[in-house]
Amino acid sequence: MIGIKNIGTYIPETRVSNFDRKEEFGIDDSFIVDKIGIQSVAKKAEDEETSDLCVKAFQNLLTKQELNLEEIEVAIVVTQNPDYNLPHTASLVHKKIGLPESVASFDISLGCSGFVYGLSVIESFMKQHGMKKGLLFTADPYSKILNPNDKNTSLLFGDAATVTLIGEDPIFTSGKSTFGTIGEGYGELICTDDLYMNGRSIFNFAARYVPKDVKKVLLKNNLSQDEIDLFIFHQGSKYICDTLIKRIGLDESKVPFDAGTYGNTVSSSIPIILKKYLEDSKEVCSDKTLICGFGVGLSWASTILHRNKTKN
Amino acid sequence: MIGIKNIGTYIPETRVSNFDRKEEFGIDDSFIVDKIGIQSVAKKAEDEETSDLCVKAFQNLLTKQELNLEEIEVAIVVTQNPDYNLPHTASLVHKKIGLPESVASFDISLGCSGFVYGLSVIESFMKQHGMKKGLLFTADPYSKILNPNDKNTSLLFGDAATVTLIGEDPIFTSGKSTFGTIGEGYGELICTDDLYMNGRSIFNFAARYVPKDVKKVLLKNNLSQDEIDLFIFHQGSKYICDTLIKRIGLDESKVPFDAGTYGNTVSSSIPIILKKYLEDSKEVCSDKTLICGFGVGLSWASTILHRNKTKN
Numbered sequence: 001m002i003g004i005k006n007i008g009t010y011i012p013e014t015r016v017s018n019f020d021r022k023e024e025f026g027i028d029d030s031f032i033v034d035k036i037g038i039q040s041v042a043k044k045a046e047d048e049e050t051s052d053l054c055v056k057a058f059q060n061l062l063t064k065q066e067l068n069l070e071e072i073e074v075a076i077v078v079t080q081n082p083d084y085n086l087p088h089t090a091s092l093v094h095k096k097i098g099l100p101e102s103v104a105s106f107d108i109s110l111g112c113s114g115f116v117y118g119l120s121v122i123e124s125f126m127k128q129h130g131m132k133k134g135l136l137f138t139a140d141p142y143s144k145i146l147n148p149n150d151k152n153t154s155l156l157f158g159d160a161a162t163v164t165l166i167g168e169d170p171i172f173t174s175g176k177s178t179f180g181t182i183g184e185g186y187g188e189l190i191c192t193d194d195l196y197m198n199g200r201s202i203f204n205f206a207a208r209y210v211p212k213d214v215k216k217v218l219l220k221n222n223l224s225q226d227e228i229d230l231f232i233f234h235q236g237s238k239y240i241c242d243t244l245i246k247r248i249g250l251d252e253s254k255v256p257f258d259a260g261t262y263g264n265t266v267s268s269s270i271p272i273i274l275k276k277y278l279e280d281s282k283e284v285c286s287d288k289t290l291i292c293g294f295g296v297g298l299s300w301a302s303t304i305l306h307r308n309k310t311k312n
Numbered sequence: 313m314i315g316i317k318n319i320g321t322y323i324p325e326t327r328v329s330n331f332d333r334k335e336e337f338g339i340d341d342s343f344i345v346d347k348i349g350i351q352s353v354a355k356k357a358e359d360e361e362t363s364d365l366c367v368k369a370f371q372n373l374l375t376k377q378e379l380n381l382e383e384i385e386v387a388i389v390v391t392q393n394p395d396y397n398l399p400h401t402a403s404l405v406h407k408k409i410g411l412p413e414s415v416a417s418f419d420i421s422l423g424c425s426g427f428v429y430g431l432s433v434i435e436s437f438m439k440q441h442g443m444k445k446g447l448l449f450t451a452d453p454y455s456k457i458l459n460p461n462d463k464n465t466s467l468l469f470g471d472a473a474t475v476t477l478i479g480e481d482p483i484f485t486s487g488k489s490t491f492g493t494i495g496e497g498y499g500e501l502i503c504t505d506d507l508y509m510n511g512r513s514i515f516n517f518a519a520r521y522v523p524k525d526v527k528k529v530l531l532k533n534n535l536s537q538d539e540i541d542l543f544i545f546h547q548g549s550k551y552i553c554d555t556l557i558k559r560i561g562l563d564e565s566k567v568p569f570d571a572g573t574y575g576n577t578v579s580s581s582i583p584i585i586l587k588k589y590l591e592d593s594k595e596v597c598s599d600k601t602l603i604c605g606f607g608v609g610l611s612w613a614s615t616i617l618h619r620n621k622t623k624n
Contacts, residue, residue, distance in 0.1 A: 074491075080398035085457075087498045088392070088421040091609045095495030104491030105611065106429055109400040109419035117418055124440035125433060129489065145397075177441065179386075179416030183407030191398045297403045299417065 002126055003170030004119075004305070007275040008061025010053055011160045011262050015040040018155050025151045032155075037238020041158035041263030043143050049083045050144075051092035053161035054137045058097050061163050069097070073131040074104040076122050078114035078138045078267045080191075080296070081145060082107060093137060104129075111189070112234045112295025113179075114138060114267030115162075116303055120177050122166055134166040140266035146195040153195050156237060158263025162271040171278055172289070175304035176220045178213055185298035206240050206294050211248045213292060217302040223288065228254070228304075230277065230289040235259035235269040267293070274305075314438055315482030316431075316617070319587040320373025322365055323472045323574045327352040330467050337463045344467075349550020353470035353575035355455050361395045363404035365451045365473035370409050373475050381409070385443040386416040388434050390426035390450045390579045392503075392608070393457060394419060405449060416441075423501070424546045424607025425491075426450060426579030427474075428615055432489050434478055448476040452578035458507040465507050468549060470575025474583040483590055484601070487616035488532045490525055497610035518552050518606050523560045525604060529614040535600065540566070540616075542589060542601040547571035547581040579605070586617075 017040045018032045032039055044053060054077060061067070077090040090105035099105075104125075110117050115138050122136045139161035146153045188201040210233065218225060231254055233241055241257045244250070258273050259265070265272060270291050277286040287307045294300035329352045330344045344351055356365060366389060373379070389402040402417035411417075416437075422429050427450050434448045451473035458465045500513045522545065530537060543566055545553055553569045556562070570585050571577070577584060582603050589598040599619045606612035 075493075080400070082397075082421065084503055085394075085397070086392035086421070086423055086503045087501065087609045087611070091493060091495045091498045091611065093495070094493050095498055099493070099495065101492050101494055103493050104429070104613070105493040105495075105609075106426075106433075107421035109394065109398070109421060111398055114418075117416070120440065121418075121433060121437060124436040127440065128432065128436035180413050181387075181403060181406050181411070181415050181417040182413055183403045183405070183411065183417075186399045186403045186407055189399065191396055297399045297417070299399070299403065301416070 001173060002123060002166055002168055003173035004164055005167045005170050006061060006065045006165040007271050007278060008057045008163045009160065009272050009275055010056035010060055012042045012044045014043045015261070016043050021155065025155065035239050036155060037257055037260055038156055038263050039260050042160055044141050044159040050079055050081055050139045050141060051083050051089050051096055053139045053141060053159065054093045054163065055096045057137065057161040057163040061165060065165060070100055071133045072099055072103055072135060074122060074126060074134040075099060076105065076118060076136050077107045078110060078118040079107060079140050080109050080111055081140050081142065110267065110299060111140065111297065112236065112266050112269070113293035113297065113299040113301045115270045116177065116291055116293040116301035117179065119174060120303065123174060126166060132168055136164040136166060138162045138267035138271060140268065142195060142266065145191050152197050152199050156264045158265050160262060160265035160268040160272060162268045164271055170308060172305040173308060175306060177301060177303040178217045178220060179301045180209070180213065182298040188298065189296040202295065203240055205298050206236060207243050207247060209300055210244055210292055210294055213300055213302050214248055214290065217290065217304065221304045223304065228288050228290045230286040231255045232270050232273050232289060232291045234293045234295060235264055236295065237264065313485060314435060314478055314480055315485035316476055317479045317482050318373060318377045318477040319583050319590060320369045320475045321472065321584050321587055322368035322372055324354045324356045326355045327573070328355055333467065337467065347551050348467060349569055349572055350468055350575050351572050354472055356453050356471040362391055362393055362451045362453060363395050363401050363408055365453060365471065366405045366449045366475065367408045369449065369473040369475040373477060377477060382412055383445045384411055384415055384447060386434060386438060386446040387411060388417065388430060388448050389419045390422060390430040391419060391452050392421050392423055393452050393454065422579065422611060423452065423609065424548065424578050424581070425605035425609065425611040425613045427582045428489065428603055428605040428613035429491065431486060432615065435486060438478060444480055446478040448478060450474045450579035450583060452580065454507060454578065457503050464509050464511050468576045470577050472574060472577035472580040472584060474580045476583055482620060484617040485620060487618060489613060489615040490529045490532060491613045492521070492525065494610040500610065501608040514607065515552055517610050518548060519555050519559060521612055522556055522604055522606055525612055525614050526560055526602065529602065529616065533616045535616065540600050540602045542598040543567045544582050544585050544601060544603045546605045546607060547576055548607065549576065
């Protein structure tokens, strides 16, 4: 049985404060703190490439986890901001961390639903091929494409990367998953010359579809809402998380909002939070965690993560 | 059991003849006919997007195959030339062919190894999720990125798209697969401002690694070289196919070179040929077909396709 063994993350130290931009964008403290909930966004260095962010997340993983590179059999990067359109970014990561030639590698193009999809793709690929160790990277630095003068995007999106080690004797195993696509909404969050987001439309989509998908994934896994200890939603904004809590009828202590100091990190938002729950704690129970990503596409995906270790 | 049920293709009718470019590039008939083996390359219309090519391949599929769109559960596009970097191209295809909201969709970024990888990804994803009908698209129109004055690329690459219907009661099922990556070679075929290819380096890579991988995939499937009826190699050029025939020691009647009139179509090269062998014929036996893709990355992948229908 394979699943999530460990997670490494990288959030650049440089932050752009939204409080410094109140005048520029005509916003107030309440908008920053209560509505978007994002006080500053993380920003990579100009010369840091997407593959570099992946490498830094991998270095973070190595501080917590011994790893024999020769045992890695697959490496997947989830990104829509690759170093180059060709070759795939996983190839550059392969070179930079010195993976063996026998490694299967490719990129998946997805945004905020990318971690949940990516987890399913790497796990099913590994099972099919009898692989025992794999790396799932997420890295989607929107600072590469967003217009810093665009209020709709520059106050929200932060840069980050994560790597999830998939293998045997895991901490979390995946239950059944749900997926969906609304191609009609492809233009609501799109990069033509630079990034454009129809925030209202994306919000409405999430507020309408995520509650339905939460029901669907619970039903598919024969679980009731009360049996879930932790709901990790993609961190679009505090407002969307608050809205989901209300619409679904959740205990807000079970729904972390964590992006306040680094921003909406696209496909990295869920693993950044999940990392904090790898170690079981008495404060917060996370035997059964529901994760749900949603956004660009429009696209969404949910699954249940089951903790395998017995509690202390 | 799922596998390949049918294939639709689209090769744009417009061709650029390499014979018309002999003076421009200082090449002769022998170079065109015997060396690269590509007499003309297919070229999409300026306003045809990658997703449009996919739609046309899908329309071709529908001329041969009844299909209830409501039954499709997953759609994957293999491309490194997406309509936009975000959203994923599969989202635009989803909209344009009118797929239901319940469809899982994403893009895979890979080049010439993309079909073999993509086949494995979609089949393992479908098995994992109990899905019964899926669409695997390939579309990588290099005319979007190549410099028409670059002899190394503009004489070789042609535009095309394919769609492979995956489902139950298939014609071909996949055996065990092999994969590999040499990240060190990422710069040998790369798109920075436009496409750059170190043709000699890519050739040497293929000539060295493909024979090894053919041996490896045969061993993994407990098959001898003689038991394979058909070897479909990525159609990089006639010269690489001829070299592989010689180095591996193959009967050339078992190794089609088909790209002469439309060019190297990247991830579409293998399914375009495979389509011709869907129907069993007395002329050519294809009970066991080895497919192998190789190129940008550097990346490669091989598998064995087993015919399920009994022969007439």
